[in-house]
Amino acid sequence: MKQIGIVGGLGPESTVEYYQSIIKRFQEKKGTLQVLPELYINNINMYNIFQYISEWRLDDLIAYVGNAARKLEQLGADGIIIAANTPHIVFDEVQK
Helix, strand or coil: CCCEEEEECCCHHHHHHHHHHHHHHHHHHHCCCCCCCCEEEEECCHHHHHHHHHCCCHHHHHHHHHHHHHHHHHHCCCEEEECCCHHHHHHHHHHC
């Protein structure tokens, strides 16, 4: 089974929404509520994100979000979701 990683906490509400959506779709696909996907969540601090952006410290933002994604890869995540829109301003750099 593929492992999904979520960079979350950016706000926590979006992380919860993604988590619940993934579970629901997984259970629908399997045809039962008696299964749950295994996934990883790296809950990072959204206030760090806000500070990096307000000070236009994009290199720090890239490093912060990139390190969060890298940790999920090290745990074995096959795909990673960033549960927020704001950090996507550096998505291309993080994806590298």
